Amino acid sequence: MVHKPKPAPLTALAAPRNQAAQPSVTFSADNARVTAELPTGEAVEVLLHGATVLRWRDGAGRERLWLSEAAAVDGSRAVRGGVPVVFPVFGTAPDHPQAGRLPQHGFARTSRWEFLGKSTSESAADLSVKLDFGLSSAAEGLDPTAAPLWPFRFNLIYSVTLSRESLTTSIVVTNDDDKAFDCQVLMHTYLRVGDIAAVEITGLDGASYVDKVDGAKTKTESSAPLTITGETDRVYTPAGDGSSPVSVVENGKTTFSVTRENLGNVVVWNPWAEKAAGMADFAPRDGFKNMVCIEPGAVGGWQSVEPGDAFEGAQTITLPQ
Structure with missing residues (x-):
């Protein structure tokens, strides 16, 4: 029997360094993760497998993302928690001529991305650090199942920008092929909350949504604000351009405000007790009480990208000041 070495444990982000003069970027010993930290203590950790944001820590040392205790962080499968990148299909689309054979949520979250570099702003008024990651149809790290199932030439640039009060993730999808392709893009963000029973979600009143828990029926949100009291899986299409935030309010205080650029949908997801119990990589079993996915x-339809053209989208998660 061949015994595979155990992957290095996922360690907590280092304690804030008060004496640092500028943002810093460091790699794990196995070059599998990159961590960016501001001198004021904020930090973000990204796993190259999937370009998945694993952790986001605020200046007070609090973790702002939920990450399953059973999440695979060794590159063996997609990560449960953090911010996985969904591309080129959301869920599955068995009837779509191009994406019909792709696995759930596509292959971006199961490929190893390349770290392309960093850029920083060191002004006191705009202290930030940006990490860039790349994945293409020619990349060595591309999931080997991708090309036979989705044979298009493409290039992805994914950027993670950390500032004192926010985290921004953005993606650029470029079509390098000689024919158009359809794609969907989503940032599967797991936000950490103290108690889901005390959470309200604002900014969705009056929005139409597809209720995937109720037979994919199309409905209109009439609750203001929205509360989570059971399994929830809804694809919202809010009015406007995304500049009006969708906010998470806990015990009457706003904990997160999410704005969007060129991303017309917002999925709200919580597996609740029964579904969480059926997920091997969801831990602890009652972890659904401490997370909500915004x-x-x-993903409401398909983005058709012509040869030589690109699709761009971004989210910014802002913390209260």
């Missing part, structure tokens, strides 16, 4: 995406 997922900006372009």
Whole structure:
């Protein structure tokens, strides 16, 4: 029997360094993760597998993303928690001529991305650090199942920008092929909350949505604000351009405000007790009480990208000041 070495444990982000003069970027010993930190203590950790944001820490040392205790962080499968990148299909689309054979949520979250570099702003008024990651149809790290199932030439640039009060993730999808392709994009963000029973979600009143828990029926949100009291899986199409935030309010205080650029949908997801119990990588079993997914995406239909053209989208999660 061949015994595979155990992957290095996922360690907590280092304690804030008060003496640092500028943003810093460091790699794990196995070059599998990159961590960016501001001198004021804020930090973000990204796993190259999937370009998945694993952790986001605010200046007070609090983790702002939910990450399953059983999440695979060794590159063996997609990560349960953090911010996985969904591309080129959301869920599955068995009837779509191009994406019909793709696995759930596509292959971006199961490919190893390349770290392209960093850029920083060191002004006191705009302290930030941006990490860029790349994945293409020619990349060595591309999931080997991708090309046979989705044989298009493409290039993805994914950027993660950390500032003192926010985290921004953005993606650029470029069509390098000689024919158009359809795609969907989503940022599957797991936000950490103290108690889901005390959470309200604002900014969705009057929006139409597809209720995937109720037979994919199309409905209109009449609750203001929205509360989570059971399994929830809804694809919202809010009015406006995304500049009006969808906010998470806990015990009467706003904890997150999410704005969008060119991402017309917002998925709200919580598995609740029964579904969480059926997920091998969801831990602890009652972890659904401490998370809610607010997922900006372009998934209500398909984005047709012509040869040489690009699709761009972004989300910004802002913390209260």
